[in-house]
Amino acid sequence: MTPVCPFVKATRPDDASSKRSGENICKHAAEHESKAKSESVDSGIIEPKCPLGYDSRSFKIGPLSCVLCKALLFESSKCVPCSHIFCKACISRFKDCPLCGADIEKIEHDEETQKVVDKFIAGHARIKRSPASTDTEEEVSKNKSVIYEDVSLERGAFLVQHAMRAFRAQNVESAKSRLSLCAADIREQLKESGDKPELCSQLGAVLGMLGDCCRAMGDAGSAITYFDESVEFLSQVPPDDMEIIHTLSVSLNKIGDLKYYDGDLQASRTYYFRSLEVRRNALLNHRDNASLTLDVAVSLAKVADVDRGLGNEEGAISGFREGVNMLQSLKIDASQVALEQRVWLLGQALLLK
Template sequence: MSSLCPFAKGAIGVGGVCPMKSSEKNKESNNNNTNKEGKEEKHVEEQKIGPATIPAKCPYGYDSETFKLGPLSCMICQALLYDSSKCMPCAHKFCKVCISRFRDCPLCGADIEKIEPDTDLQATVDQFIDGHARIKRTQSSSDKGEETVDAQGKVIYEDVSMERGAFLVQQAMRAFRSRNIESAKSRLGLCAEDIREQLKVTEDSEELCSQLGAVLGMLGDCCRSMGDADSAIKYYEESAEFLSKLPKKDLEVVHTLSVSLNKVGDLQYYAGDLQSARNYYARSLEVRRQAVKEHLNASSQVIDLATSLAKVADVDRNLGEENTAIDGFKEAVECLESLKLDSSEAALEKKRRSVLDFLQNQLTENSSHVSSSPA
């Protein structure tokens, strides 16, 4: 991933310089004839290299390698500002959700008397997202070089920049970890919108379907954290829909698909709809069974399989199917006991041990229940 301003990629004809930096372009037009020959040679070289490889410093301080955003980032969540606000009287600026948790300014320690929205700063952040972190629509040969605009004169975007996608997802993850869920949801929503637009052009793109499936799953996590179970289920189901279209050779796709199905099952389980929960758990189990068959040496898949067996068995027990539940718990135990991990897989061993302890406790509880039952 380069450290260039993404706007430079769309800056054909301006030597890869950020279009926001128009003053520098004006300076170039006023250069004397002495430097003209050298600049023409440089321009020819830039055309050979391509504008995306020409160093260009974004005036907003964007650096896609380190994701340093300067004045556009919140010191608390370390992500792009969302619902920009300033605490008074010191006027230091943060995301509204972030600063609302404090009584004193985290930067200067001053008492916060009130919090005011900073609409101008938020407008700059929005401009940054729509400009510096986005690539303009690819034009056909008939209108090449012209911006495409809709009826309201707004620029339409088409192609998904991996750099933009990575940027938005990272900002979302930072915000999510800091419990700024609205910010995370907003960034992921933009990313999903980009990918959906591109899928209209390349419907069968496995890469785009994989990306969208992952982003939709994260949107589901945001809704779940916000207590919106219905929206979470909608996103998880749509995530599973896209991921189900893909070949199950990629273990990351398999894992994301099975997790999305399990999360729908979890939400249905806690809502009291046990039969629906079992259906989703069973679908996840089938995906993981197939993955273990195709990837015999993937230890993580064996642990995932045991986890799914445990989930289905737990629901069976709650549905009164005790014998079926015991069979499921025992199969899961056998999977984990036969799994041999080496010293380099300490994290997996910890997870294996945790799931195995749970399963053995379930079997122990059943034995105690049977022994204490009347003859």
């Protein structure tokens, strides 16, 4: 079965950005974590610890993960009579236990296991001791009034990673839950530190992923709301990062897609054209970027397709022709097999127009 995932999709050439967005967050997290570790050595800050006694390097999530989606359990459910535990959405597709093969007589909610999972998530990488504190680690662990606060972006990368796993397994509710926690964390950081470009870009990417979750669930209204907010935050970031430019333009295109499917061609064209303008402006400074050139051709095709639907045949023909010319002028390195395939697919689509 091919997973429907916002980070790995081939239905539209420009949708691949969601995967890059998730990976970009993880990359930023790794850099931030490395910096945080260096600073903790200098300042004497005890490294953040999980309330269950685990840390990010030694913790194995096996006991708290679902063997089907490979992510942390969500709505933990126990098979009767074998007692094996899975996510509710994952096990609901089976009549026999995937682990032991026993007939599933019924599925029961496992509240106790879910409480442990939720406790781990709530405390993951969030406990920090003040540099001025002289308490020992043992005394800190006995302190009943533990204050939680985000101390690194490692937690965000952790949540995004599990959301990606869940989405690939079509456990969309789980993915949405993890991404919502991640978005809430970043919003809190924005309140404390102001609209830092790095945080705005991360929140914009996560909101875009939430939009994909809602779209997969058939909730177009919520999807548009998330994509709109994604655009709002990504627009606050200086337009000099190619990843941000791509993610921003894709969010605009996805709103255009939803408007298009809803029959609102004029609104659809507005969003498609905004995406085209973002990509055109970026191409002025990156003329030799083959991927960006392809993105512009995609946007030209989208705008032209809507123009044709609106009765603007002349504008449609002009747009399709410009898109074809851009593809013909592309120079692709032999190693860029995936890009070459995207160009071929788009070229075929444009020729059929």
